[in-house]
Amino acid sequence: MTPNEGQAARTWARFRRKPAAITGLAVVLLVALGAIFAGLIAPFPSHVGSVVDFANANQPPHLPYLCGTDLVGRDLFSRLLFAYRLSLLLGVVVLAIAVPIGVGIGLVAGYTGGWVEFALLRLTDVFLSVPPLVLAMSIMGFLAPTLVNGMLAVTVMWWPWYTRLTFAMTRAERSEGYVLAAEVVGASTTHILLREILPNCLPAILTKMTLDFGFVILIASSLSFLGLGVQPPTPDLGSMVADGANYLPDSWWLTVFPALAILVVVLGFNLLGDGLRESLEDGQ
Template sequence: MRGTSETISNAPRVLTSRQMAMYRFTRNPAALFGAIIVICVIIAAIFAPLLAPSPESAGSMVDFRNRHQPPSWDHLMGTDNVGRDVFSRVLFGYRVSLGLVVGVLGVAVPFGVVLGLVAGYFGGWTETIIMRFTDVMLALPPLAMALAITAVLSPNLVNAMIAITLLWWTWHTRLIYRIVKGQMNEDYVEAAKLAGASHMHILFRELLPNCISAIAVKVSLDAGFVILFGASLSFLGLGIRPPTPDLGTMVATGSEYMPEMWWQAVMPGLAILFATLGFNLLGDGLRDMMDVEV
């Protein structure tokens, strides 16, 4: 009996699939670094009024006596052309960027996922209509389409969200469609049909849970691209209008004073790079952790 108990206690521990996934994630330095960056960006956006050394710089404040000040202990990222603290505006700019991410993905992801589920499950003419329309939208140049929409509408955060959302759902539709088509012949789907389950039950209780991992990875990767896309619109003058602090607008305004006053464009640009890098590293880590293809 003693030998048996020692053998059992010395037996290797069998990890669950969730524990194995977390083990892979925590052993991925790039993924952990990305998670830390994302957490820092979220904290900076939420607590911007508390963290910003000059919260009034987020508005239309002017201080011409301190304009074009280089980075220093008083102004970590320098000041802009009207004397506003660049670091404070970057913190508030993260609020705009994350608001854009939440607004765009909060609409595009559910819409695209539902279309992908319906197209993959029902097939036939439903699949043909949805997927051909998706292909047409995918054929349109995203930036050119967004520029056209924001040029017609007045440039603001809501219209920037609309412009990006009208194109972003397509990738989620293609992704979910591919997954559902591969799952349609699985035993659990056939068993649900034989048990008399409704279409809604099969779509949202059977098929959708098997897409969650891919959706989570895709969303984390998309967040960085939405930030970059929104900054591109603002840089071209069709995004958020001043004095609202927006990273793309700050880069565009600061570029007029390059190279002498480089910090006005470089610092907001590094802030965009920082956030985009964080979301991409996190997405890559989640993809390795969940072992999915997106």
Template sequence: MIRTLRILSANPMSLLGLLLVALVVLAAVLAPLIAPFPTHNGAVVDFVYANQGPSARNWMGTDLVGRDIFSRILYAYQISLVLGVVVLAIATPIGTIVGLLAGYLGGWAGGVLMRITDVFLSIPPLVLAIAMMGVLEPTLTNAMLAVTAMWWPWYARLVYNIARSEREEGYVLAAEVIGASTWHIAFREVLPNCLPAIITKMTLDMGFVIIIASSLSFLGLGVQPPTPDLGSMVAEGARYLPDSWWLTVFPGLAILIAVFGFNLLGDGLRSVLGVDEQ
């Protein structure tokens, strides 16, 4: 851990990414403590302060019904991070198992698994998510399911490429000679060599999941009001540009900070773990 931090700190951009990710995570975790108006994460109306620009009272201004935008962004980070963690916690194991078995087994079994994967990969991710949300009720749970359905194939393809190259290595052949089972070789011998690439991709994908989730909310297919969500906040404010610019600019900057941080951190981890582009 110390060695990893030392290597990351040697790269200014990776260190910046780590600091931004830490800032976003802390903002989400400590939102109930640091939000100036913690009750503004729900259905609260205060027309006295409605649609006011940044001030000493409201650092990032207020929305159309008087809710503090800074407070809502902090709580929106909670939604974004929870969605990203849950999506990757589901999609990563599914894609890893499919790719690992397809890459190690090969033959007709591997061919069938990868053709199924290719079917999902052939559909643009956002289009697939929109299609699913078009027939499901727009809730946080359904948004997670929609994003998960489009995310696991990328891990399947990544692990498949690694496993296919590893199955001819000496340690795999030695395990086969001594009679190790297929499951033992795949999950105890090959999988550990896939983990650095998987961890790096998960870090990079956190930013992309936040973008996709925000895009769904921007289109009205994700988290629904009054629950704060960065995408829906941008969509609501876009109708009042440029006069009420703070309604869109600050939630947009919040998305930028989160995505930029995870991308920089992912690039740094790629260098630390020695992961090649797949």
């Protein structure tokens, strides 16, 4: 067993002793499996689109409609599964773009120092000075409310947090002996950043990514709630909550179940992220 494999095994041993962390992992896995296999699990997969069934419109929860139906007779449970697929896709794409950008800038700024550090950090501070939701709303105000533009808006507001995190860790690591030894033997800057410093930053970065996944979904749902996200008939958690809120309290299921869906996925990622962070900290 390699040192990295041994470290991973010890981290997992600590992780699985935490009930909250295991609960979060189970919730995330269930949501992910439900989203991936929505086409097979959903009792009415065709209801994801522009389907009308006025004979079963606005029905409270009952079999076969586990979460009831909306105002045009579409099964709410089926639409929630496909909405999860959209939310998870958004989270994956946003973090896949924002994390490399933020981490790359943080590594360069932290290791190089001088005017490069000053310029990159001032740029980061400009983005951090604007509240995330306000910045995303401002961007979406100039763009058409599509999934791609929603991803762009959330990505623009997310990378600075990884820049700050990586910068702080790089500043602490650049004076360590292994970095100085790499410089003495003539290693390139790219090698030092990617092969020496970055691996030591990865645990904190991965923990933040896990915590952020739920917040990305929450921000995206907030944009959709305000009418700036994915447009009907595509199912989206935020827009489903907003549409159902107009019919409270009589048709309570139209709002309660989408809101619970958001709560469950955000709570699952938070529990998973907290458990991962505590497991890594216990091993230090």
